[in-house]
Amino acid sequence: MRPLGKAASDDDRPLIERVRKGDQDAVRTLYERYFDRIYNYVYARLGRAEDAEDLAIDTMTRSLTRLDQFQDQGVAFSSWVYKIAHNATIDHYRRHGKVTLVSLEQATLPQSADPSELALEQLSNEDLRVALRALTDEQQQVLILRFFQDLTAPQVAGIMGKSVGAVQALQHRALGSLERALQGRAVN
Amino acid sequence: MTSEAQRLERLAERLRVVDPVAPSPGAKIRGWNLVLAAVERSATVRSRVHPVRRLVIAAVAATVLLVAGAVAASADSLPDSAFYPLKGVIENVRGALAFSPSDKLAYHLDLAQARLTEAEAMLAGHRIELAERVLAAMDNQLNDAAELVQLEKQSDPALGASMENRLTQAIATHDKQLAGLQGQVTNPTALSAIIAARYHAAQALKLAAKPAASDGNPAGSLGGNGQGNGTSATPHPTPKH
Numbered sequence: 001m002r003p004l005g006k007a008a009s010d011d012d013r014p015l016i017e018r019v020r021k022g023d024q025d026a027v028r029t030l031y032e033r034y035f036d037r038i039y040n041y042v043y044a045r046l047g048r049a050e051d052a053e054d055l056a057i058d059t060m061t062r063s064l065t066r067l068d069q070f071q072d073q074g075v076a077f078s079s080w081v082y083k084i085a086h087n088a089t090i091d092h093y094r095r096h097g098k099v100t101l102v103s104l105e106q107a108t109l110p111q112s113a114d115p116s117e118l119a120l121e122q123l124s125n126e127d128l129r130v131a132l133r134a135l136t137d138e139q140q141q142v143l144i145l146r147f148f149q150d151l152t153a154p155q156v157a158g159i160m161g162k163s164v165g166a167v168q169a170l171q172h173r174a175l176g177s178l179e180r181a182l183q184g185r186a187v188n
Numbered sequence: 189m190t191s192e193a194q195r196l197e198r199l200a201e202r203l204r205v206v207d208p209v210a211p212s213p214g215a216k217i218r219g220w221n222l223v224l225a226a227v228e229r230s231a232t233v234r235s236r237v238h239p240v241r242r243l244v245i246a247a248v249a250a251t252v253l254l255v256a257g258a259v260a261a262s263a264d265s266l267p268d269s270a271f272y273p274l275k276g277v278i279e280n281v282r283g284a285l286a287f288s289p290s291d292k293l294a295y296h297l298d299l300a301q302a303r304l305t306e307a308e309a310m311l312a313g314h315r316i317e318l319a320e321r322v323l324a325a326m327d328n329q330l331n332d333a334a335e336l337v338q339l340e341k342q343s344d345p346a347l348g349a350s351m352e353n354r355l356t357q358a359i360a361t362h363d364k365q366l367a368g369l370q371g372q373v374t375n376p377t378a379l380s381a382i383i384a385a386r387y388h389a390a391q392a393l394k395l396a397a398k399p400a401a402s403d404g405n406p407a408g409s410l411g412g413n414g415q416g417n418g419t420s421a422t423p424h425p426t427p428k429h
Contacts, residue, residue, distance in 0.1 A: 022231050024224065031223055039211040053211055057219040064223055065230040120202040128206055147203035175196040 012077040020067055027064055034078070035060055037149060038085045044129060044144045045089045055092060059085040079158040082149075086141060086159070123182065131181040139174035146171055266309050267318040289340045293333055293351050297358045300329035304362055307385075311369060311378055320381040327388035330359060334396040341399075352396050359393050 018026035043052035145156045157167045262271035286295040303326035310319035341348030
């Protein structure tokens with residue numbers, strides 16, 4: 001797996017202070033730290049490179065020009081950036097509708113000897129992404145943040161505004177739904 | 189057959205190794221340019237309107253509005269108005285800015301006319317005491333104007349004569365107005381105040397008409413009402429006595 005770069009963390013505050021003072025190097029560092037991650041998050045949600053680019057740029061612009069609002073939130077900068085990306089994605093859905101580029105029915109999924117088991121090794125990354133987009137909004141969000149973005153359950157809880165326990169339960173249900181989606185069953 | 193927990197764990201592991209999709213280099217550069225431009229613009233706006241500066245600007249704007257409003261309100265205020273003292277301050281400022289003898293004369297005549305207008309309003313509102321005071325203030329202005337004419341006649345007879353002519357016309361106009369008022373009022377105090385005002389105006393006219401004194405001093409003020417120097421007279425709407 002190609003790493004996404006430095007994991008989102010709470011040590012962004014010194015950089016943020018520098019951004020406030022007009023330090024362009026700090027802006028650049030934060031941009032480099034988050035742009036790919038946010039692009040990847042949005043792409044996983046939308047599946048279209050053009051939209052993902054626009055929304056990632058929009059998210060970074062909002063994040064770095066509205067630091068006064070961030071100060072008031074009392075959360076990690078990373079959580080704040082992901083929330084902005086999430087809201088941008090929801091807005092995009094509202095404006096353009098939720099588009100599934102490749103339906104699960106059209107996707108050719110490999111079969112294992114045991115129908116209850118998926119031949120996971122044979123699934124392509126795109127198969128997984130397509131299946132994931134068939135889940136509910138929250139289920140998609142928790143799986144993308146936990147596994148694509150490699151965030152911890154407490155970090156995801158901070159972003160989603162839920163307890164860690166609720167995130168773990170949601171993650172469990174989401175994995176079950178994804179498994180059923182990949183098996184071609186009805187998605188909950 | 190594996191348990192559900194094991195299957196889901198395997199699925200989770202599979203998700204962990206999904207390669208991230210990277211943005212194109214072009215998108216990243218475009219994004220950086222847009223973000224940088226937005227940050228610079230935002231910094232400019234922030235520095236332009238810093239919160240503290242915004243407060244100062246708001247306070248200054250509010251003060252200016254208040255002062256402008258008060259000045260505007262005081263311009264036509266009458267002696268029974270809360271803004272009337274401010275009118276006196278503004279008149280003092282205006283007096284300080286009158287430098288030439290001609291400007292000073294115009295200043296005193298304007299103020300005398302203003303006091304007369306105020307007296308008419310006070311009499312109409314049966315504010316006899318206030319009417320009495322502003323009529324006295326009018327006489328002060330006319331007396332100061334007369335002293336100014338006297339001084340000018342000594343230094344520049346031609347200009348002095350011209351100023352005397354202006355004062356004469358002004359006092360004649362005032363006297364007509366006062367005569368009209370005199371015919372309207374019945375209150376004895378008001379009546380005597382008007383008569384006194386007409387008398388003092390006539391005395392001011394006499395003072396201005398006197399030949400220029402050789403010692404450089406005015407020929408004499410009337411009843412000590414004026415300031416005698418033509419510049420630091422009593423422009424304040426509230427008379428001194």
